Amino acid sequence: MLNYTNLIPLIPLIPLASFVILILFGSRMKEKAAYVSIGAALAAFALSVPGIMMTLKHQSVHMEWIWLYLGDRPIKMGFMIDSLTAMMLFVVTFIGSLIHIYSVGYMHGDKRFSRYFAYLSLFFFSMLLIVLGDNLIMVFIGWEMVGLCSYLLISFWFERMSAARAGMKAFLANRVGDVGFLLAILSFFWMFGTVNFEQMAEKIHQYQGTMLVIPAVLLFCGAVGKSAQFPLHVWLPDAMEGPTPVSALIHAATMVAAGVYMVARSFFVFHGNIEAMQVVSYIGCFTAFMAATIALTQTDIKKVLAYSTLSQLGYMVMALGVGGYIAGPFHLMTHAFFKALLFLGAGSVIHGTGTQDIRQMGGLMKKMPITAWTFLAAFVAIAGLPPFAGFWSKDEILLSTFNSPVPGHLFLFAVGLFTEALTAFYMARVFFLTFLGDARDKEIHAHESPLVMTVPLAILAFFALFIGLPGSPMAGHWFQHWLQQSFPYMHAHEIHLNFGVMGASIFLALSGIGLAYLMYIKGTISPDKVAQSIRPLYIYSLNKWYWDEIYGMFLIKPFLWSTNALYAFDVWIVDGVVNGAAMVARGLGFLQFIFDKYIVDGIVNLFGWVTQKSSRIVRLVQTGIIQNYILLLVVGLALIVWFKILENMHAVL
Amino acid sequence: MTELFNTALTPWEWTQLISFYGIAALMIVAALMVVTLRNIFHSALGLAAVALGAAAIYLMLDAEFLAFVQILVYVGAVVTLIAFMVMLTQRASHGKLVRQSNDQKTISFIVVLSLFALLIWKIPTTVWNTTVSTGNLADAKTLGTAFLKEYIMPFEVISIVLLVALIGAIVLARREPK
Amino acid sequence: MIVPLAHFLILSLIIFCIGLYGALTRRNAVGILMSVELMLNAANINLVAFSRFVSPQSGTGQIFAVFVMALAAASVAVGLAIVICIYRNHRTIAADKIDLMKW
Numbered sequence: 001m002l003n004y005t006n007l008i009p010l011i012p013l014i015p016l017a018s019f020v021i022l023i024l025f026g027s028r029m030k031e032k033a034a035y036v037s038i039g040a041a042l043a044a045f046a047l048s049v050p051g052i053m054m055t056l057k058h059q060s061v062h063m064e065w066i067w068l069y070l071g072d073r074p075i076k077m078g079f080m081i082d083s084l085t086a087m088m089l090f091v092v093t094f095i096g097s098l099i100h101i102y103s104v105g106y107m108h109g110d111k112r113f114s115r116y117f118a119y120l121s122l123f124f125f126s127m128l129l130i131v132l133g134d135n136l137i138m139v140f141i142g143w144e145m146v147g148l149c150s151y152l153l154i155s156f157w158f159e160r161m162s163a164a165r166a167g168m169k170a171f172l173a174n175r176v177g178d179v180g181f182l183l184a185i186l187s188f189f190w191m192f193g194t195v196n197f198e199q200m201a202e203k204i205h206q207y208q209g210t211m212l213v214i215p216a217v218l219l220f221c222g223a224v225g226k227s228a229q230f231p232l233h234v235w236l237p238d239a240m241e242g243p244t245p246v247s248a249l250i251h252a253a254t255m256v257a258a259g260v261y262m263v264a265r266s267f268f269v270f271h272g273n274i275e276a277m278q279v280v281s282y283i284g285c286f287t288a289f290m291a292a293t294i295a296l297t298q299t300d301i302k303k304v305l306a307y308s309t310l311s312q313l314g315y316m317v318m319a320l321g322v323g324g325y326i327a328g329p330f331h332l333m334t335h336a337f338f339k340a341l342l343f344l345g346a347g348s349v350i351h352g353t354g355t356q357d358i359r360q361m362g363g364l365m366k367k368m369p370i371t372a373w374t375f376l377a378a379f380v381a382i383a384g385l386p387p388f389a390g391f392w393s394k395d396e397i398l399l400s401t402f403n404s405p406v407p408g409h410l411f412l413f414a415v416g417l418f419t420e421a422l423t424a425f426y427m428a429r430v431f432f433l434t435f436l437g438d439a440r441d442k443e444i445h446a447h448e449s450p451l452v453m454t455v456p457l458a459i460l461a462f463f464a465l466f467i468g469l470p471g472s473p474m475a476g477h478w479f480q481h482w483l484q485q486s487f488p489y490m491h492a493h494e495i496h497l498n499f500g501v502m503g504a505s506i507f508l509a510l511s512g513i514g515l516a517y518l519m520y521i522k523g524t525i526s527p528d529k530v531a532q533s534i535r536p537l538y539i540y541s542l543n544k545w546y547w548d549e550i551y552g553m554f555l556i557k558p559f560l561w562s563t564n565a566l567y568a569f570d571v572w573i574v575d576g577v578v579n580g581a582a583m584v585a586r587g588l589g590f591l592q593f594i595f596d597k598y599i600v601d602g603i604v605n606l607f608g609w610v611t612q613k614s615s616r617i618v619r620l621v622q623t624g625i626i627q628n629y630i631l632l633l634v635v636g637l638a639l640i641v642w643f644k645i646l647e648n649m650h651a652v653l
Numbered sequence: 654m655t656e657l658f659n660t661a662l663t664p665w666e667w668t669q670l671i672s673f674y675g676i677a678a679l680m681i682v683a684a685l686m687v688v689t690l691r692n693i694f695h696s697a698l699g700l701a702a703v704a705l706g707a708a709a710i711y712l713m714l715d716a717e718f719l720a721f722v723q724i725l726v727y728v729g730a731v732v733t734l735i736a737f738m739v740m741l742t743q744r745a746s747h748g749k750l751v752r753q754s755n756d757q758k759t760i761s762f763i764v765v766l767s768l769f770a771l772l773i774w775k776i777p778t779t780v781w782n783t784t785v786s787t788g789n790l791a792d793a794k795t796l797g798t799a800f801l802k803e804y805i806m807p808f809e810v811i812s813i814v815l816l817v818a819l820i821g822a823i824v825l826a827r828r829e830p831k
Numbered sequence: 832m833i834v835p836l837a838h839f840l841i842l843s844l845i846i847f848c849i850g851l852y853g854a855l856t857r858r859n860a861v862g863i864l865m866s867v868e869l870m871l872n873a874a875n876i877n878l879v880a881f882s883r884f885v886s887p888q889s890g891t892g893q894i895f896a897v898f899v900m901a902l903a904a905a906s907v908a909v910g911l912a913i914v915i916c917i918y919r920n921h922r923t924i925a926a927d928k929i930d931l932m933k934w
Contacts, residue, residue, distance in 0.1 A: 624930030627863075631757055631764060631855050638768040645775060666833040673834045677842045684846050687865050688853030700865050703846065707872050710839070714883040719893050723875075726900050731868060731907050738861045738911045742918045754856040755927045761855035769848040776840050783836055783884040791882070791890025799894055811901045818905035825912035828919075 004050050005063045008079045011047045011089075012132060015040045015124035022121060026114030031104075033114030037121045038100045044124065045093035051081040052090055058485060062134065076196065080134035084329060084486035088131040088261055091336045095253050096124055098456040102344055103245040105453035106351060116156060116243065123149035123250060130258050136185045136195040139262060143181065143226065146255045147174045153250060154242040166238035173235035177225015184219035188269075191215070201268040201489050216269045216276035219262075220283075227259030227313045230287045234547050236310055240302040244347030247302060252309045252343050253336035260316040260332050267325045268489050277406050281321025285412045288314030290545060292422040296429075297531075297542045300356045301346045304430050307544075308382070309339055311423060315397055318416065322409055324400025325487055326480045330471050331393035338381035338390060338464040344457055345375040348449040349434060358433045360441040367446040370454040372435040377461035379431045381468075383424040384509040389468030391505070394420060396471065396480075398501050417508055424512030432520040473497055562615070565608015572601055673713060680706035691753050693739050701732045718793035839880035847873035860917070860924040864910045871903045 018040035026033045051061055064078025081089065100120060107116050126149060129142030147170075155167030189195050191211075192203045204212075223229065228236035239251045250256070263270065263280070270276050291310035298304045312335045319328035348371040349364060350356055365372040381388040384395075398420075401413040439446075448454070471479035477495050484492045519525045531538040540546070576598070623629075662670070683706065686699030704727035711720035800808045846869055853866030875896045882892025918924050 625755075625927045626929075627755060627757065627855055627926055631761055634764055634768065634851060634855065638764060638771060641768065641771050645771065662833070669833050673838070677838075680842065681845055681849070684849040684869055687869055688849055688857065688862070693859055693861055696862060696865055700868060703869060703872060707876055710842075710876055711879055713834075714839075714879050715887070716879050716883065716890075716893050716896075719879060719896055722897065722900060726904055727868075727872075730904055734907050734911050735861060735865060735868075738864075738914055741915055742861065742924050753858055753862070755858050758856050761852055765848050765852045765855070768851070769844065772844050773841060776844065777837050779837075781836050781884065784886070788888055790887050791893060795888075795890045796893055796897070799890065800897075804894055807898060811898050815901055815905050818909050822908040822912035825909070826915045 004054075005061055007047060008051065008061065008063055008081065008132065011044050011051075011079075011093075012125045012128035014043045014047070015121045015128065018121040019118050019125060022114055022118035026118050029114055031108070031113055033117050034100070034104045037117035038097065038104070040121055041093065041097040041100045041124055044128065045097050048081075048086075048089040048093050052086040055081060055083045055086040055485065056482070060485070064134065073193075075137075076135070077138055078134040078196070079132040080197075081132065082486045083483050084261070084264060085131055087329060087333055087483065089128075091257075091333055092124075092127050092131055092254050095336055095340050095460070096127075096249060098459060099245050099249045099253075099340065099344070102248075102347070102453050102456040103243075105450045106245050106347055107243060112156070116153075119149055119152050119156070120246075120249070123153070123255070127254055127258070131261070134197055136188060136197075136266070139265075140181060140185055143222070143258065143262075144178065146250070146258065147171065147178070147226070150174075150239070150250050150255055153246040154239045156242055156246070160241065162238075163241040166235075166241040170235040170239050173228075173232045174225045177222050177232055180218040180221025180225070181223075184215050184222065187215040187218065197265060200266070204268045204489070210275070212269060212273050213275045216273050217279055219266060219269060220276065220280055223259030223263050223317065224283065225259070226262075227256050227317060228287075228310055229259070229283050229314060229317055230290060233287060233291070233310055234551065237303055237306045237544070240300075240306050244302065244343055244350060247306070248340045248343030248347065251306070252339040256309065256313055257316070257332045257336060260313065260320065260328055263317070263320050264325055264329050264332075265486075267320065267487065270320070271323070271325075271490065274406065277321050277323065278408075279321070281318050281401075281404075281406050281409075281412055284314045284317030284319070284321050285415050286314070287311070288318060288419045289415050289422075290314075292419045292426065293541050294544050295426045296422060297538060299359050301349065301358050301361075301430060301434065302343075302356055304358070304426060305339070305342050305346055308342075308423065308426065311419060312339065312382075315394070315416070315419070318412060319397040319400055322401045322404035322406050322412060324397055324404075325490065326483050327393065327396035327400045329483060330396055330479060331390075334381065334389040334393040334464075334468050337460060337467050338378040341374060341378040341457065341460040341464045342382065344453070344460065345371050345378060348453055348457065349375075349446075351449050351453070352446045353444045355441075355444060358430060360444060361434045361439075362437045362441075363435070363439040364446055365435040368435075368448045370448060370457060374454075374457040374461040375431060375435065378464050379427050381464040383427050383513060384420055384505060385513075386502075386506060387469065387472065387474075388465050389463075391509075392468035392472045395502055395505055398505055399495075399498055402498065402501055417504055420505055421508035421512040424509040425516050428513040428516030429520055432516060436521060558611075562608045562611040565605055565612065568601070569605040569609045572605055669713065673710075676706050676709050676713075680710075694736070697732055697735045697739055700735065701728050704728050704732065715790045718796055836880060836884040839876060843873045843876040843880070846870075846876070858925045858927060860910075860914045860926055860929075863926055864907065864914070868903060868907065871899055875899050 015037075018036050021036055022029075022033050029036070054061055060080065060082040062078060062080045064076045066074045067077040068075050100117075103116070103120065107113055110116065123146060126142045126145030130139050130146065131142075133139045133142060151167045151171045154170050155164045158164045158167070185195055188200060191207060192200050194200060194203075225232045236251060236256065240247055242251070270280065288311045291307045291314060295304050295307035295311060298307060312331070316328045316331050316335070319331060346356075348368065349361065352368050352371070353361060353364070355361070377388075381390040384391045386392075398413060398416055401409055401416055403409075404412070406412070469475055470482075471477060473495075480495060481492070484490070515525075519527045519530070543549075680703050683699045683702035687696045687703065690696045690699065704723060707727075708720040708723040711717075711723060850866045850869030850873060853869065854863050857863045857866055878892040878896045878899070880892075882890055882896075886892075914924055917929060921929065923929070
C-alpha cells in the first residue's frame with residue numbers, strides 16, 4: 001500500500017529534480033523550461049494537500065531515518081507535518097506555484113529564462129526543507145540554501161553592478177545572523193544531546209531560567225538575519241534589485257518569514273524566558289516602527305513594499321516576543337498572501353509602465369483595471385480594515401501585546417498601534433498615487449498585463465481578502481485552535497475579545513487612510529508643505545534613517561582610517577623629533593602646546609597604530625602559500641599523535 | 654633483532670628476510686631520490702622504482718593481484734602521466750638557477766622528524782592484533798567477489814569519481830577556445 | 832611470513848615521512864604531486880600488511896588499497912590538468928609563487 005508518510009520526502013525532492021533537470025538541460029528547453037518548474041511546484045502542492053488535510057483532523061505525520069552515528073548515538077533526520085508546518089506548506093507551495101505561473105509572463109524574453117526557473121525550483125526545495133525538517137540541523141541546511149538562492153536571485157541580473165552588490169550585501173548580512181544560529185544549534189546539541197524539536201521541547205524544563213537566555217538570543221540572531229530585523233535589516237531593501245516575482249516569493253512571502261517560522265517552531269525556548277522575549281519583542285517593535293517611518297517617504301514602489309515587509313516582519317517578531325505564538329504565525333500567513341499580491345501587483349505595474357517611480361504613475365485604474373482592483377484588495381488587507389485578512393491577524397498581535405507578561409508591553413502596544421496608522425497611511429499613499437488621479441507622466445503608455453500574470457493576481461486577491469476569516473471570532477477562532485496543536489507544551493487559553501483594542505486599531509487605520517486621502521486625492525493638505533514643516537524628520541526618513549551611512553561610518557570607514565592613521569603616526573614621529581629639538585632650544589614656552597598636540601594626536605594615532613600593527617601580525621598567518629598551511633597541518637597531526645600517546649600511557653598506568 | 658628469530662631459519666625464510674630488507678633499502682633510497690633530486694625527470698624515475706618496490710612487497714605479502722594492479726597503475730599510468738607533466742612544463746622547472754625547495758626546509762625537517770620519532774617509538778612496542786593464517790589466503794577471486802557484494806557501493810562511487818576526474822582533467826587542461 | 836608486521840610498518844613510515852618532507856619542501860608542483868604519490872604508496876603498504884597479518888582471509892585491506900590506487904590515479908590526472916592550466920596562465924609551477932588566494 002502506498003503510505004502517505006513515505007511520500008513526504010517527495011515534496012522537497014520533486015523541486016530538486018526539477019532544479020537538476022533545468023540546470024543541466026534548461027538552456028536547450030528555452031521557455032518550455034517553465035513547465036518543468038511549474039509542474040514541480042504544483043506537484044509539491046498536490047502532495048502536501050493530504051498532509052494538510054490530516055492536520056485538520058488533528059493528526060500529525062512524522063517520518064525519520066538515521067542519518068549518521070556519532071559514536072553509538074544515532075543522529076536522526078526526519079520530516080514532520082503538524083499544523084504549523086501545514087500552514088507553512090500551504091503558504092509556500094500555494095503562493096509559490098502562483099508566483100511560478102506569474103513569472104512566465106514577467107520573465108518572458110529574458111536571456112536566462114530557464115536559469116531563473118532552475119533557481120526558483122532550488123529555492124522551493126530548500127524552503128520545503130526548512131518547513132518540513134523536524135530538527136534544527138535540517139532547518140539549518142535549508143536555511144543556508146535559501147540564503148544561496150536568495151543571493152543568486154537578487155543578483156540575477158548581475159550585469160547591473162547594483163544587483164551584484166545587493167546580492168553580496170544580502171549574503172554578508174545573512175552570514176552574521178547564521179553564525180548566531182549555528183552557535184545556537186551547537187549549544188542546544190550540547191545541552192539536550194539532540195536537536196529534534198519534539199525531544200528538545202520535552203527536555204526544556206530541565207533548563208529553566210537564565211541558562212537559556214544566551215542560546216535563545218543566539219537562535220534569534222539567525223531569525224534577525226533571515227527575517228531582516230534591526231540591526232541586520234539593511235539587506236532587504238537592496239534585495240529589491242532582483243526580479244519582482246522573486247521579491248514577492250522570497251523577500252516577502254516565504255524566505256524572510258522563515259525566521260519567524262523558526263522562532264515559532266522553537267518557541268519552547270523562548271516561552272517563560274522573559275529576558276530573551278524582551279530582546280525579541282523590542283527588536284521586532286523597533287523594526288516595525290523604523291521601517292514604517294521609512295516607507296512613508298520612499299518613491300520607488302518596490303522600496304515602499306520592501307520597507308512595509310520589514311515593518312510587518314517586525315510585527316510578527318514582536319508578536320512572538322510578547323508571547324503571541326499563534327498571532328505571529330497567523331500574521332505570517334495573512335501577510336504572505338497580501339504582500340505577495342502587492343509585489344505581484346507592483347510587478348504588473350512595472351511590467352505595464354516600465355517605471356518603478358510612483359511619482360510618474362497615476363490614473364492606472366483605467367488602463368490596468370485587474371491589477372488595480374487586486375492591488376486594492378491587498379491594500380485593504382494590509383491596512384487592517386475589517387473584515388479583511390490583515391485586520392484579524394494584526395488585531396491578534398495587538399491583543400497579545402496588550403495582555404503580554406513582558407515588561408513594558410503597553411509601550412510596545414502603543415508603538416504597534418501607531419505603526420498600524422503609519423502602515424495604513426503609506427499603503428494608501430502608494431495606492432492613490434499609482435492608480436487614482438490623473439496620469440502624471442504622459443510619456444508612459446501603460447497596458448494591462450497578460451492573463452498568465454493577472455490570473456494569479458485574482459486568485460491571490462481572493463485569499464488576501466478572506467484568509468483571515470478562519471481566525472476571526474465569527475469562525476470561533478478555529479485557526480487558533482488548529483494551530484495550538486503545534487504547541488502542546490503551551491496551555492491553550494480562551495481568547496477574549498477586546499473591543500477597545502479592536503476599535504482603536506480600526507480608528508487608527510481609517511485615520512491613516514483618511515489622511516492619505518486628504519493629502520493625495522483631495523489635495524486639502526499639501527504633501528510638500530507637510531514635508532517642509534517637519535523637514536528634518538522628512539529628510540531622516542527619506543534617507544532611511546541613514547543606516548547604510550552609519551554602518552559605512554562605523555564598520556567600513558575605520559578600516560580605511562587605520563591605514564591613514566599609520567601614515568599620520570609616521571609624520572608625527574618625524575615632526576615630534578624635530579619639534580622636540582626645537583622645543584629644547586626655544587625653551588619651555590612651547591611645552592604646553594606640544595604636550596597638547598601629543599595627547600590629542602597621540603591617542604588618535606595610537607589607535608590606528610595598534611590596529612595596523614596587530615593586523616600586520618595576524619596577516620602573517622595568511623601567507624597564501626599552500627605548503628605553509630600543510631606544514632601547520634602536520635604540526636597539528638604530530639600534536640594529536642603526541643597527545644594520543646600520552647593518553648594511552650596514562651590509561652596503561 | 655636476533656631475539657626475534659630465536660629459532661633456526663630455513664633457507665626459504667632467509668631468502669624472504671634478505672629480499673625484504675634489500676627491497677626496503679632500495680625503496681628508501683629511491684624515495685629519497687624522489688624528494689631530493691634537482692632533475693625532476695630523475696625524480697619520476699625514482700617514483701617508478703618505489704612503485705616497483707611496493708609491488709614486490711605486495712607479492713611478499715601474498716597480494717599478487719594488487720602487485721600487478723600496482724605495476725599497471727603506477728608504473729604504467731601514474732609515472733607516465735607525471736613524465737608527461739615534466740615534459741610539458743620543462744621550461745618552468747629546469748635550469749640550474751631554479752631553486753628546487755622552498756624556505757621552510759629546516760622547520761619541515763624538524764616537524765617531520767618529530768612525527769617520525771613519535772611513531773617509530775610507538776610502533777615496535779605496540780601489540781598488534783595479528784592472527785596466523787590457517788585457511789586460504791585472500792586472492793583475486795575473493796577481492797572480485799567482495800567488490801561486487803559488500804563493497805558494491807564504494808566501488809560504484811569510486812568509478813564515478815574516476816569518471817568525474819577524467820572529465821574534470823579534460824575540461825581543465827583543454828585550451829580555452831578563443 | 833617471517834618478517835614481522837612492525838618492520839613493514841616501519842618501512843611504510845619511513846617512505847611516508849620522506850614523502851611528507853617532499854610535499855612540504857618541493858617548490859615544483861609536479862614534485863609535490865610525486866611526493867603525495869609516495870605517501871599514498873606508503874599508506875597502501877600499511878593497508879596490505881595489515882590485511883595480511885590481521886585478517887588474511889578477507890582481504891579487506893587489499894580492497895582499500897585498490898580504492899586508494901584509484902584515487903591516486905584520479906588525483907594525478909586532475910593534478911596534471913591543474914598544473915598545465917597554471918603553467919599556461921602563469922608561466923610557473925613553483926608552489927610558493929602561486930598565491931592567488933592571498934588577501
